[in-house]
Amino acid sequence: MQIITTHKNTDFDGLASVIAGTLLYPNAIGVIPKMVNPNVARFLSTHKTAFDLILPHEVEHDLVDTLVVVDTDRWQRLDRMDKLKNRKDLEVHLWDHHMNGGDIHYHWSRQEAIGATVTLMVRELKKRVMTLSPLVSTVMLIGLYEDTGHLTYTSTTAEDAHAAAYLLENGADLHVAGFFLNPPYEEKQKEILFELMKETDKRRLNDSSVAINVVRLNDKVVALANVVNMYRKIINVDAVFVIFANETDTSSSVIARSGVDRIDVGQIMKSFGGGGHSGAGSATVKFKEYAPEALKQAIIDRIERGRKEAVKVADIMSFPVTTVPPDTTMREVHAIMAEQKIRGVLVAENGDLQGIIVLWDFKRVRQERQWDSPVKAFMARDIATIAPDAPPTRAAQIMVTNNIGHVPVVLDGEVIGIVTRTDILTYYYDLLPD
Structure with missing residues (x-):
């Protein structure tokens, strides 16, 4: 049995890479974590039956002989895959655009610093001259656009742009992509955006303009990443870190966005148990590790320690x-x-x-x-x-x-x-x- 899986809190790049993987590994089944991004959940609610996807609890681990991991290189980010971690007879393939030095030991990998993992998948699909349906092309385009900020993040490469063009040539629907990439704002999201703008804490750190905010939530709010994206554009800073402190489950969700190479938010979030890439990152931190205000100061300290990245080759x-x-x-x-x-x-x-x-x-x-x-x-x-x-x-x-x-x-x-x-x-x- 071959399975393809990705990280918890799955975003569209992870989902699209799993789906693309089922084309590159025709005998494999895609495994999507139970916890996914709200936008991904909306998409799967209407499209899941169009793909060969199962949940982690449906996997018969003893039958798995090949594990394909996409969009992450760390075991702790996988959902219910611990039984496979120490299997000596398991063949592992890795596809990832994060360069975080993870702990997944693989037999084969394609890991490069590029805008999106799905771009690596497109490269191989083109090489094999494989036919893509408009639906698959659309999902892959959403993943590519989401992880490159519509081709605007500094981690974006020329190959990402070529991959987007290829997907459009294969029938990717921009109307569908736009719907899932830009969901309508609800009243609660608007309130959070206004609160962020009212309480903006803007600083000069590591020769960059950075905003760091703490927002306290009493209930679950979807599409917060979109709110953070909009917030950074409105206040026009190089990077933004928003700490959403959830009083109910005593944890903070950090969402970070950056538009400059000097601040690699993926690496910074990795310091707090999360991950991402240079332009976008996130982490979940328990209050017992850092209270929200202490977490804010820890992020500031981490950015300032990164000052030596001003050094060039x-x-x-x-x-x-x-x-x-x-x-x-x-x-x-x-x-x-x-x-x-x-x-x-x-x-x-x-x-x-x-x-x-x-x-x-x-x-x-x-x-x-x-x-x-x-x-x-x-x-x-x-x-x-x-x-x-x-x-x-x-x-x-x-x-x-x-x-x-x-x-x-x-x-x-x-x-x-x-x-x-x-x-x-x-x-x-x-x-x-x-």
């Missing part, structure tokens, strides 16, 4: 970079690395970056004659690069995603430096010189 990279021509022998390259006490050398010719050779590659030299072979025979050719103005977190993501320890820094097509694991570790452990 150019500030921590190593330079000048040692390069060798592609015909240099492995023996010569090894001698250069030993003399300079470095672990990697770039291979270039006439300014054209062609590859990289690292110490680990010398383990592949098994015969004496191979020491006289050209470095181009052993170098890695598919090289991930980074811009000098990118944040160090991006360099770390590239290293984790590609399992590499060296990332060349390129400006206008020219290599100006290199970032290594040592540079990243030095940066994160506050060993940078003043």
Whole structure:
């Protein structure tokens, strides 16, 4: 039995990715958590029978041999999947656009920093030349638009826009998408929006304008994320954090939105047991962990600690970079690395970056004659690069995603430096010189 599932409090990106997954894994059944976003609940109330979906309590865990997880990489965010967590015979596939370093160990993954997980699914659907119905295209477009803020969040990529175009070409209905993405405001939601505007606490944090509010609720209110989105647009701040304190179940729901790279609300919410991505995040925090006002101060402290993200890759990279021509022998390259006490050398010719050779590659030299072979025979050719103005977190993501320890820094097509694991570790452990 194969199943595909996603995170609790499922949003449209999670739902759409599960549905897309049932196309990519035709023998799999989609499992939707019991707790879903109110908009998703409205959609499923009229559309659930159109898809092969079940609830977590309907899963026969002993029969599951393949688990496909989408839009999260953490076990605690899955619903009733604990029985599968320690199964040695379980094959796990992961599809996710969050780069949070979760605890789900997988056999195969497609995890990239991109606007929406559904974009990764679209890439594979296009590759397999699979036919999409207008209904499936519409659900996927809703998920893509929701997680990219209608293609406006800073985490949005060109591929997200191409994916949206592809879904429209396959019959995605913008009228239906608009209905679920922009539900009508009820009186209670309007009252909350007015309260937020009246009690706005706007601050300057980490060189950004940030609003942080606490709203106390006595009953459940739906579509609060839409209220927060509207609130940020009205008061025109870089980021907003709204703490909805529910006196009934003694917990706070934090909804955060950001329009700047300097404040990654997904990472901040991860600090409080939640998650998300750079433009949108959320978390649920019990009063016994943080009272609402204490939680507000903790968020402020977390933002201020993030100030060092103003540092760019150019500030921590190593330079000048040692390069060798592609015909240099492995023996010569090894001698250069030993003399300079470095672990990697770039291979270039006439300014054209062609590859990289690292110490680990010398383990592949098994015969004496191979020491006289050209470095181009052993170098890695598919090289991930980074811009000098990118944040160090991006360099770390590239290293984790590609399992590499060296990332060349390129400006206008020219290599100006290199970032290594040592540079990243030095940066994160506050060993940078003043």
